[in-house]
Amino acid sequence: MRHIMISTFLLTACILWTMGCGGDKSSATPTDGDPKSATEKPDVEATPEQAKTAQGVPGRTLLVTQSNFAKNDKGKYVVPDSGELLLLTPTDNIWKAERIKDTESNVFHKAIQYGKDGIFTIGANKAMLKLWKRNGSKWDSETIWNPTFGGEQNRLRDFELADFDKDGTDELAIATHDQGVVAVAWNKDGKWEVQEIDRKENTFVHEIEVGDLDKDGNMEIFATPSEPNTASGVDQGGAILRYAWTGEKFKKSEVVKYDKRHIKEILVADVDGDGTQELYAALEAEMGANFAIEVPVEIMRYDYKDGKFESKKVISLNDRFCRFLTAGDVDGDGKTELIAAAFSAGVWVMNLEGDAYKGECIDKNSGGFEHAAYLADMNGDGQLELYVADDNSGSLRQYTYKNGAYEPKVIQKRLVPKSAMVWNITVADL
Numbered sequence: 001m002r003h004i005m006i007s008t009f010l011l012t013a014c015i016l017w018t019m020g021c022g023g024d025k026s027s028a029t030p031t032d033g034d035p036k037s038a039t040e041k042p043d044v045e046a047t048p049e050q051a052k053t054a055q056g057v058p059g060r061t062l063l064v065t066q067s068n069f070a071k072n073d074k075g076k077y078v079v080p081d082s083g084e085l086l087l088l089t090p091t092d093n094i095w096k097a098e099r100i101k102d103t104e105s106n107v108f109h110k111a112i113q114y115g116k117d118g119i120f121t122i123g124a125n126k127a128m129l130k131l132w133k134r135n136g137s138k139w140d141s142e143t144i145w146n147p148t149f150g151g152e153q154n155r156l157r158d159f160e161l162a163d164f165d166k167d168g169t170d171e172l173a174i175a176t177h178d179q180g181v182v183a184v185a186w187n188k189d190g191k192w193e194v195q196e197i198d199r200k201e202n203t204f205v206h207e208i209e210v211g212d213l214d215k216d217g218n219m220e221i222f223a224t225p226s227e228p229n230t231a232s233g234v235d236q237g238g239a240i241l242r243y244a245w246t247g248e249k250f251k252k253s254e255v256v257k258y259d260k261r262h263i264k265e266i267l268v269a270d271v272d273g274d275g276t277q278e279l280y281a282a283l284e285a286e287m288g289a290n291f292a293i294e295v296p297v298e299i300m301r302y303d304y305k306d307g308k309f310e311s312k313k314v315i316s317l318n319d320r321f322c323r324f325l326t327a328g329d330v331d332g333d334g335k336t337e338l339i340a341a342a343f344s345a346g347v348w349v350m351n352l353e354g355d356a357y358k359g360e361c362i363d364k365n366s367g368g369f370e371h372a373a374y375l376a377d378m379n380g381d382g383q384l385e386l387y388v389a390d391d392n393s394g395s396l397r398q399y400t401y402k403n404g405a406y407e408p409k410v411i412q413k414r415l416v417p418k419s420a421m422v423w424n425i426t427v428a429d430l
Contacts (some may be wrong), residue, residue: 063427110122164245282323372388
């Protein structure tokens, strides 16, 4: 019954909200392995026993953006009334939590540290780019950008930092809904100027990545425009576009395009360790009637060679979609692993052995519509840990590689486990 309740909630919420979920129906099996002693107090998210190895680097904090749906007087889930950023900091014996809420948007899609003491957040409905700084016991915000695009939705969906003009100051590359706007916020002597570099009506741009795949010394933006989400998921086209900075403007080109498959997750990383970045993408399944999978999820790799992109399949996952990819040396062997957090196929770690990738599912029960994942060294021991938000159980887990296996531990139990959705996880040193 718990599985049905979670699925019904998320389906209803995503159809109402259409924030990248596309009205999908869950088929994942929620895990029941969370400790019964997990507390749901707002100020402390785990007992000392659960978090006894939580000693961390001073100031190092996980930034977890989430939505807390609530029930109305008729028992129906409704859209949240505020965006919420959860700050989780490991101390001597426990993970402590702090929250930033913003009633001007109903969601924070992502948060990124900026400078020594700032946090950028992007919101939706309203679309809000804000810079937050601590002021004593509270956080104050400055609105950098509050656009209205002219469609039904005004959403800032993803963003990344990069120094495009090489002045030593990072700019922001931003993806939006629902007019397909890709924008760059330039820092001009401490003042922000936003430039639209692309726009296409009735288009959702879900993901932004930045990198220098052609190794010309200039940063490139990669974006994933797609047709609007539908409840069926059938015949939804998508693409990856590249915007290469020439020193004067962004030159647009197409990496790949599909008529019947969405692409909502991409990653730029040097997984093979040859000094050149690759582009990875999670191709969503090609769907038939009644949610039948005709072609499953495929994790693809794209290499830039001789002015064009060459593609190679990394792995197939028997699933409908996968919306989080990350990469890093999580097992301490000196090589980079590619990690995928899928909708219902679990959490996968992929090792490159020669020219082939070998995949291992480290948690088959963890899942969800977003299923946010991130790698970070929170305790300062030089070894990355994997952090995954399991939407099925409402838990944030830490996976640590020890003795040839990935050991999971719940570090936070969300206040409303059946109605909270995590959109993204990053790390800050504040």
